[in-house]
Amino acid sequence: MPVLSGKEAVAALRRLGRTDFVVGITGTAFSPGEQEAFLHAGADCVLTKPIGEKSVERILELALVRGRA
Secondary structure (H helix, E strand, O other): OOOOOHHHHHHHHHHOOOOOOOEEEEOOOOOOOHHHHHHHHOOOEEEEOOOOHHHHHHHHHHHHHOOOO
């Protein structure tokens, strides 16, 4: 059992001043508010499992464009 959820971990990183590109990964992104909760916590984007190759490519490009890869 994890000590922190993914959303809690992202929020903790942001409170520490970290500006790394953070991708939230969830299997329940279609639950109401799940994606918004990750983004509100400080994630840059959210991927839903299963994760395809095109999704990873798109996220890497986004990170490079934002200069945080």
